[in-house]
């Protein structure tokens with residue numbers, strides 16, 4: 001059965017039987033497709049919260065500078081702590097501040113470009129969904145992107161946001177230079193050849209060293225991608241994993257916790273004509289919400305719904321320019337844990353995660369997401385000098401996640417996982433320092449650029465000690 005037909009059928013069954021439950025799920029839907037103030041700086045409220053609602057704070061002040069100079073002046077003329085929010089799409093407590101919470105939403109847009117070199121200078125508060133169509137007009141594109149495009153460039157870069165592809169690096173690796181305002185209000189610039197320590201130590205830095213106002217990005221000429229999605233056997237996928245990752249530019253798969261089937265999603269460069277660009281009503285989100293409503297919290301029902309997964313995802317193809325294909329709508333909110341594992345350990349870790357989840361009857365309907373990412377050179381990047389398998393586990397926002405994520409967290413650490421900085425982890429500096437050979441250098445750099453920890457919050461203290 002074709003995916004669209006199946007989804008329509010599911011919709012009809014659902015409409016007849018569980019309208020109330022479905023309406024409940026729809027209430028969880030965000031309006032992220034609308035160009036709202038995605039920094040989530042509240043209008044008229046004193047409380048900030050992130051996309052999934054699991055993090056919040058009541059800062060003394062929201063500060064939205066109109067220029068880099070205004071930001072520098074603010075830092076020079078005050079002594080309060082300041083955190084920076086991008087699009088508020090991190091699940092981890094990287095953003096909350098009790099003092100000043102600042103958004104760079106006014107520092108937005110392309111500053112300059114060099115088409116011959118495929119390079120642009122862009123303001124850090126620019127959202128990817130704003131930037132990528134503008135780059136396309138210039139004939140430029142990112143080499144790779146993640147599942148959504150709501151993030152700001154600053155937020156995506158600072159947490160090593162990534163897509164999939166074993167030879168492709170995270171979004172941070174597009175950065176070849178940046179400009180940053182320090183705790184004292186000074187403006188510093190760096191690249192691999194100029195102030196290299198700051199460049200390698202500060203590109204992925206969770207806003208701990210300073211506030212980045214502009215990035216110089218190395219892009220490439222635009223290209224089209226063909227995305228193919230289909231159901232497959234999990235066992236065969238595991239056996240053929242190396243081949244699948246080698247033969248496809250961007251390969252990822254979605255194993256279910258309980259079913260022996262999974263879903264493959266692969267993307268390759270093509271010259272074919274564009275097709276199926278618009279995500280319709282019967283999209284992944286619809287399926288996920290339907291699956292949640294149909295199965296409820298009962299593991300027996302979750303197993304049944306997950307067994308349908310392979311049939312649902314048959315022969316879905318989309319063709320378009322890369323920025324139109326990488327991102328998908330994520331209107332149903334969830335919480336997420338993700339770790340990056342050494343490539344040779346990732347699949348064993350996946351096996352154990354599924355074993356632990358099954359043994360504990362964890363009520364998780366969402367498919368697990370398994371991707372690959374090439375290693376890089378940024379000190380605090382989870383991909384530092386390590387080609388990785390990335391595994392993420394989602395739980396719909398209105399359901400309990402803490403005991404399950406904590407159990408998964410232990411498994412991830414057993415396999416030397418490094419947490420995604422924007423996603424949930426239950427580790428602290430003792431673990432993190434062991435996972436990063438440049439940890440001490442990073443802490444020293446933090447001390448150099450922010451000696452009074454103005455850019456810190458409780459979570460950063462937990463990770464870096466100050």
Ligand SMILES: Cc1cc2nc3c(=O)[nH]c(=O)nc-3n(C[C@H](O)[C@H](O)[C@H](O)COP(=O)(O)OP(=O)(O)OC[C@H]3O[C@@H](n4cnc5c(N)ncnc54)[C@H](O)[C@@H]3O)c2cc1C
Nearest residue numbers: 086087088089090146147151152154155161162207212422
């Ligand atoms: C629905 C959804 C889908 C996602 N999909 C993916 C995915 O496919 N791949 C992936 O890797 N991740 C994914 N993520 C995680 C997300 O990409 C990261 O958490 C990212 O950091 C969010 O960007 P943001 O602009 O919202 O930043 P925020 O969450 O607002 O901030 C993140 C960090 O960056 C810092 N920061 C922001 N701007 C600056 C700046 N100018 N200077 C210095 N520091 C700054 C903040 O202080 C904070 O520490 C997803 C998240 C959600 C909610």
